[in-house]
Amino acid sequence: MIRLVDVHKSFTVKDRKTRKPKRIDAVQGISFEVKAGEIYGLLGPNGAGKSTTLRMIASLMAPDSGTLEVCGVDAIREPDRSRAAVAYLATDMNVYERFTPRELLRMFGEFQGVEATVAERRGMHLLEKLHLTEFADVKMDGFSSGQKQKVGIARALLHDPKVVVFDEPTTGLDVLTAKTVLDLLRVMKSEGRAVVVSTHVMPMVEQICDRVGIIYDGKLHGDAPPRELLKSRNALTLDEVFFQLAAESEAAALGKGA
Amino acid sequence: MNGAWLIFKKEMIEFFKDRKTVFFAFVMPLILFPVLFTMIGKLGRRDADQRRGQPSKVILLDPGNVLRSSLEGQPTKFKLVPKPEGDFLRAVTEEKADLEVQVDPKAAEASARMETFVVKATYDESTSASRLARKRLEEVLKTFDETQVNARLVSIQAPGMLAKPTKLDAVNASDTGREISKMLGSFLPYMLLIIMYAGAMQHGAYLSAGERERGTLLSLLATRMPRAQIILGKQLALFALCLINVVVSLSAMAFGMGRLVAEIQPAEAAAQSSAAMGNLSAIASPTTLLLCFLLLVPLGFFFTAIVILVGTQAKNTREAQTALTPGIFVVILLGVFSMAPGIEKMAALPYVPILNISLAIRKLFSQQGSPYEYAVALVMTIGLAALMTWQSSRVLSRESALFKGGD
Numbered sequence: 274m275i276r277l278v279d280v281h282k283s284f285t286v287k288d289r290k291t292r293k294p295k296r297i298d299a300v301q302g303i304s305f306e307v308k309a310g311e312i313y314g315l316l317g318p319n320g321a322g323k324s325t326t327l328r329m330i331a332s333l334m335a336p337d338s339g340t341l342e343v344c345g346v347d348a349i350r351e352p353d354r355s356r357a358a359v360a361y362l363a364t365d366m367n368v369y370e371r372f373t374p375r376e377l378l379r380m381f382g383e384f385q386g387v388e389a390t391v392a393e394r395r396g397m398h399l400l401e402k403l404h405l406t407e408f409a410d411v412k413m414d415g416f417s418s419g420q421k422q423k424v425g426i427a428r429a430l431l432h433d434p435k436v437v438v439f440d441e442p443t444t445g446l447d448v449l450t451a452k453t454v455l456d457l458l459r460v461m462k463s464e465g466r467a468v469v470v471s472t473h474v475m476p477m478v479e480q481i482c483d484r485v486g487i488i489y490d491g492k493l494h495g496d497a498p499p500r501e502l503l504k505s506r507n508a509l510t511l512d513e514v515f516f517q518l519a520a521e522s523e524a525a526a527l528g529k530g531a
Numbered sequence: 532m533n534g535a536w537l538i539f540k541k542e543m544i545e546f547f548k549d550r551k552t553v554f555f556a557f558v559m560p561l562i563l564f565p566v567l568f569t570m571i572g573k574l575g576r577r578d579a580d581q582r583r584g585q586p587s588k589v590i591l592l593d594p595g596n597v598l599r600s601s602l603e604g605q606p607t608k609f610k611l612v613p614k615p616e617g618d619f620l621r622a623v624t625e626e627k628a629d630l631e632v633q634v635d636p637k638a639a640e641a642s643a644r645m646e647t648f649v650v651k652a653t654y655d656e657s658t659s660a661s662r663l664a665r666k667r668l669e670e671v672l673k674t675f676d677e678t679q680v681n682a683r684l685v686s687i688q689a690p691g692m693l694a695k696p697t698k699l700d701a702v703n704a705s706d707t708g709r710e711i712s713k714m715l716g717s718f719l720p721y722m723l724l725i726i727m728y729a730g731a732m733q734h735g736a737y738l739s740a741g742e743r744e745r746g747t748l749l750s751l752l753a754t755r756m757p758r759a760q761i762i763l764g765k766q767l768a769l770f771a772l773c774l775i776n777v778v779v780s781l782s783a784m785a786f787g788m789g790r791l792v793a794e795i796q797p798a799e800a801a802a803q804s805s806a807a808m809g810n811l812s813a814i815a816s817p818t819t820l821l822l823c824f825l826l827l828v829p830l831g832f833f834f835t836a837i838v839i840l841v842g843t844q845a846k847n848t849r850e851a852q853t854a855l856t857p858g859i860f861v862v863i864l865l866g867v868f869s870m871a872p873g874i875e876k877m878a879a880l881p882y883v884p885i886l887n888i889s890l891a892i893r894k895l896f897s898q899q900g901s902p903y904e905y906a907v908a909l910v911m912t913i914g915l916a917a918l919m920t921w922q923s924s925r926v927l928s929r930e931s932a933l934f935k936g937g938d
Contacts, residue, residue, distance in 0.1 A: 284930075331753060334930050357755035366753075367746030371548040380544075383537050384754040428750060 274436055274467035275307040275330055280339035282325055299325040301491040302339070307467045307484075309435070312458060314482035314499075315471040316515060322491040323471040324363070327440045330469060331361035344435050357385070360429035363440040367421065370414040374400060374424045377413070378431055385432035392431060399427035402460070403453060419450035426454065430461075437461050437468040443477060455481055475511040485511070487518050494518040534756045538764020539771070542738055546772060556733070557775060560783045568787030575791075578659075586610040587664030590619060590631040595639035598632070598650065601671050608667050623655050629664035630654050645683055719896065720889030721866035722784070723777060723827065728862045730776035731769055731834040732855045738765050739842025740851035752927070759924040762839060766920060769835040770828075777827070819895050822905070826895075829912035830888045836919035843926045869893065881907045884915055 282300040287293070300322045307313040315323045328334040329341060332352035341348040348355035369377055375396065382392025400406050403423040408416070413424065422442070430437070439458070443451040458481055461468050472478060478485055479499050486496045495502055495518065499511060506514045547553055589609050593599050602609045615622045619631045631653040635641065641648040652668055655661040680694045742748040751761060838855060845851035862885070869889035874880065875897075881887045887908035894900040 333749070333753060353755055353757060356753065359753075361753040363749065365746055366749045368750075369545060369747055370745075371545050376544075380537075380541055381750075381754065384534075384751070384756055386755065425750070429753070 274309050274311075274344055275313075275469065276340065276342040277306070277326075277330070278304045278340040280304070280326070280329065280336045280341055282322075282329060282334065282336050299491050300329070300336070303488070303491075303493045304339075305486050305493060305496050307436075307469055309467050310462055310465045311483045312462050312468040312470065312481050314478040314485045315469065315488055316473075316475070316478060316485060316511070317471070317488035318473075318519075321488040323488050324440050326488065327361075327363075327438050327469060327471055330436070331359045331438050332356040333361070357432070358435050360432075360434040360437045361440075362425055362429045362438070362442060364444050366425055368413050368416075368424050368428070370416075371412065373410045373412055374405060374427065375409045377424065378427060381428050381431055387432050395433065396427060396431055399430055400424075402457060403427060419446050422446060423450065423453070426457065435466055437466050439468070439470045441472055442470060443472065443474060451477075475515070478511055487515060489519055489522045492522070494522065534760030535763040535767060538751075538756070538761050539767040542765060542768030543771065546734070546768070556730075556772075557779050560780050564780070564783035564787040565790055566787075568784075568791040572791040572793070582660060582663055587629040587660065587667055588612045588627075589664065589668075590614055590622060590628045591634075592632065593634040593638075594636045595634065597634050597638040597642065597648075598671070598675065601675055602632075605667075605671070609664075609671075620653055623653050623661065626655075626658065626660070629658075629661045630668060632668065642679065717870045717872075717893055720892045721870050722781065723830075723892070724862050724866040724869075724885065724889060725859070726777050726780045727773050727827075727831055728834050728859060730773040731831075731838045732852065732859065734772045735769050735835060735838030736842050736845070736848045736851035736855065738769055739839050740845040741842075741848045743845075744847040758927045759921075762843070762920060762924040762927060766832065766835045766839055766923075769838065770831045773831050773835065774827075822895055822900075823892055826888050826891055826905075826908065829909055829916055830885070832916035833884070833912050833919075836916045836923065840919050840923045840926065843923050865889070875899065882911070884911060888912055 280300055280303045281298070283296055283298045285294050285296055288295040303322070303326060305313070315326060317323045325334065329336050330343060330348070332343070332348050332355045335349055335352065343355045344358045346355045346358065369380075372380070375393075378396030378400075379389065379392055382389065382396065387395070397406070397409065400409055403426060405420065405423050405427070408420065413421065416424070422445075426439075426442070429439075437458070442454050442458075446454065455477065458468055458470065462481075462483075470482070482499060484497060485499050485502055487494045487502075495505075495514070497505065502514055503509070503511070506517055508514045508517065586607055586609050589602060589611055590613075591599060591602060591611050592614065599611075602611060612628050615627060619633075622628050623631055633651040633653075635648040635650070638648040638650075650672065652665060654665045681691060684691055684693055742751065752758070837858065841854050842851045845854060865885050866889065868874065869886055875890055875894060880890050881904040887904070891900065891905050891908045894904070
């Protein structure tokens with residue numbers, strides 16, 4: 274369903290001190306594959322390249338080089354077609370607060386080319402799964418961040434996408450709401466969708482992910498099921514694996530510099 | 532085009548869901564302008580009534596008593612006040628008197644010798660009471676002169692018409708409708724430019740930079756909708772809002788102006804306006820109004836394209852509004868320039884964006900429109916608006932427009 278081969282992405286930003294353009298290699302030759310009915314977890318610290326990778330899968334960014342396929346579509350050549358197959362959710366996304374969830378879902382159904390009756394039925398089904406049915410006709414300006422996040426998830430899944438890309442979906446949510454989101458991801462998996470999530474929360478990865486990739490400095494370190502990763506690293510937790518990989522990466526960088 | 536229509540619909544629904552914004556954008560001008568103009572009219576009328584009903588205070592220095600009787604004979608218009616201590620000029624500027632009149636001490640002798648004598652009047656142009664006093668003095672002097680000239684003609688046994696070799700018989704080739712139409716032609720483009728730009732600026736920053744600020748832009752761009760259609764839909768919505776703004780503001784202003792005129796000249800206004808409206812309807816025909824509207828469409832698109840282009844590049848609403856504010860001064864400047872008399876004769880103006888549209892509207896109303904100039908204005912403005920729309924969709928396709936950097 275999702276295939277990345279040697280994908281590179283760099284940005285040119287202004288250096289804060291010198292104000293001169295500076296090149297940042299956000300993603301450096303990442304390769305992995307996510308099959309239908311699989312949940313793939315991307316782990317890594319802030320600035321590691323997780324969000325950039327997910328945005329490329331969602332066709333919101335184009336890779337500089339490499340191969341990226343989503344549902345057999347070349348996402349670099351046909352980003353609009355590829356995007357139509359993806360549900361994308363990120364922490365910096367918000368909902369239109371002047372609308373009610375029902376109105377918002379109806380509107381996004383139109384945007385995604387879903388027939389009105391189908392959008393209504395699917396939207397209400399998603400709201401029910403997310404325990405939001407009683408708020409379906411309430412204006413969202415008074416919603417909590419958890420409620421907004423749930424509506425965002427319903428919005429992303431409305432067009433019945435084959436691929437689900439969620440960037441830190443449980444950040445800022447209470448335990449109950451986070452559980453609802455994780456349960457929904459399990460449902461997505463059981464329905465045969467390919468799911469990619471990025472997170473800092475290691476226990477979440479151990480609970481739901483079939484395979485894990487750890488990103489550090491734009492490079493993918495380890496791409497295996499959580500248990501295999503623990504075994505190969507002789508570690509008890511994923512946090513431990515993560516710290517080992519971070520130390521190795523820094524040592525390698527120092528060696529290169531010397 | 533379906534995507535653009537869906538975005539247009541979304542923007543309009545979102546706008547009209549905010550009742551406060553709707554009230555302040557569309558209902559408030561309907562109340563504010565008529566109330567404001569009526570108040571100005573009432574104050575102006577009260578002030579004029581007060582001035583007309585009161586005599587002007589005059590310091591008269593007339594040793595020969597040549598003009599004294601003429602002034603004293605009109606107590607409703609003049610009230611002679613005693614000569615103050617010190618500077619006369621100061622007495623006028625400090626409004627202790629409205630006018631100071633000094634008649635030549637040898638005026639009586641000069642008059643007897645049929646010679647001219649000097650009447651020096653000191654007044655303050657900056658005060659309406661002083662201007663009125665001067666006007667009243669001029670009327671007195673006119674009557675005085677006529678009496679004197681007639682007496683002199685009689686004394687030499689000459690006919691009275693000797694001092695009046697001509698009599699002006701002026702015929703106005705225009706009519707009130709044509710005058711109003713010409714005035715409308717110079718005034719309307721100015722108002723349209725300002726209202727359209729201000730409206731576009733006010734709502735456009737919310738539609739473009741506001742989306743990014745509120746975190747909703749990404750959800751829109753994550754759909755399968757092409758960027759160009761998102762931009763076009765937003766522009767269409769902004770244009771529609773601008774158009775409503777123009778119609779509401781101009782209607783409110785027209786109604787307010789009517790109230791103002793009715794307050795100042797109630798009887799004359801009623802008679803004049805009914806006569807003028809008949810003539811005006813012949814000039815502001817459906818064809819003129821349709822052509823005027825056809826010019827407004829590209830102008831509206833031009834402004835909305837500028838606003839959306841700036842808005843898509845701004846980080847937030849404040850940055851967008853800060854960047855767009857200087858534009859209002861440019862528009863005001865162009866608007867004032869377009870009102871200047873005689874500019875329609877400048878050969879290069881049909882090729883200057885914005886100005887060419889206001890010039891074309893002006894010529895339409897004065898019935899001097901040239902199809903070539905009209906077409907140039909139309910094509911140029913459409914071309915520029917299309918160019919900016921294309922550039923906006925390019926900006927929105929850039930990754931830097933979506934994200935500040937990579938993670």
